[in-house]
Amino acid sequence: MDSVVPTTPDQDPRRTERVHPDHADLDLLDAAALVQVLVLDQQDALNAVQAAAPALARAVEAALGRLNAGGRLVYAGAGTSGRLGVLDATELTPTFSWPPERAVPLIAGGERAIRQAVEGAEDDEEAGALDAQAVQIGPLDVLIAVAASGTTPYALGAVRAAKEAGALAIALANNPGTPLLHAADCPILLDTGPEVISGSTRLKAGTAQKIALNTLSSALMVRLGKVYGNLMVDVKSTNAKLEDRAVRLVRHATGADEATAKAVLDSAGGSVKTALVMLRLDVTAAEAEARLAAAGGHARTALEEGTVGVDS
Structure with missing residues (x-):
């Protein structure tokens, strides 16, 4: 059986949207080989976050003063990226007793989008700006915008509104040179490259985002006094x-x-x-x-x- 290959060169400048050159026979693999390919490809996610470590450290230092002064963490994204932001925001309260009102997740399409796709919501830049304005984002706040493509209009709108309000804008994206990274005060590139399943950024691009968000928020909580040694001493005992x-x-x-x-x-x-x-x-x-x-x-x-x- 012939391999399925692109008939024309892949010209998309966003590496996450390109067809992976090594896996044209993915659908012919047995379960063991398929799992091996998918697992090994995730190593690129860790490599991408390791390369981004200096940028993550700069973002931590930039955010600390605002959070120490009472500011909030505001997350913005669409689809998988938005859901990862919701997850990170939600986990800060039971883990570190971070006040829930100081971890504000914004996702394109609203709460319904947490569980199901809301088609077209990510394409509305004005909605991103309006959502950020609706939570009264201000100078003490820190926006964390997440978009694998780095071109998502909703995330771009949130960054625009945040900067207009004087907030610090941190951006995570998986493609270099993209508008979201250019717009942010603290750009963090997670260069994961093409996905094994072409364009499915819930794979290693999403993994890299999850690692980066864990790292960023956990480092902030440590520096804010939520940890003694490596003990989670601000854990909220809810069960x-x-x-x-x-x-x-x-x-x-x-x-x-x-x-x-x-x-x-x-x-x-x-x-x-x-x-x-x-x-x-x-x-x-x-x-x-x-x-x-x-x-x-x-x-x-x-x-x-x-x-x-x-x-x-």
Whole structure:
């Protein structure tokens, strides 16, 4: 059987839209070979994020001042990119007790688009601008616009409105030299190249976006004092699993036995961070909270163990 190959050269300047030159017989592979191809191609996603590490670090530093001053993280995207933004925004509250009103996801087509495609929504640049304006984006806010193509009108509209309002605009795109990257204050290129299934950017382009968003938001939360060492001390205990995790974190950080950890957590209102300061310094919950407030929420600073952001 002949291979299926393009009859004309692929001229699309967006590499994510090109036909992958190595997989013209993808539909002829058995399950084992097909899975191997799809899995190995994901390595390009990690490589792309590693290459973007300096740009990600610059975005973290640029965003910190605004977030420390009370600003919000506002995500904007369409389709897979928009859904990944919704996911990242949603996970910040249970993981880091980040206030939900300070993680605002915007997706082309509205909430319905989270579960189903809303045809044509991504092509409306004005809708992106209006959605950003509707949440009253302002100078303290940080917009994270995500679009594999780097040309999505909805994301471009959100960036335009954000910059007009004085917000910081960060952009993630999987194609170099695209309008979204040119428009952003902090452009982050995730150059993943053609997909195994041509144009299906839910594959490695989406994987690279997920890694980059995880990295960006997690780094911000660490620098904002949501972590002690590598312990998730601002975890929000909303179920039995997380309550057990909170006890384990307090025990690990302080050496307390289980009964003591549970008792102190209870008196700390479930706050791991408050409990560990109470146990480490032998102070009351009120004193621990006061120390944390004076330290800007950084447990290590409250414990006088080092300077945040500097290797010890």
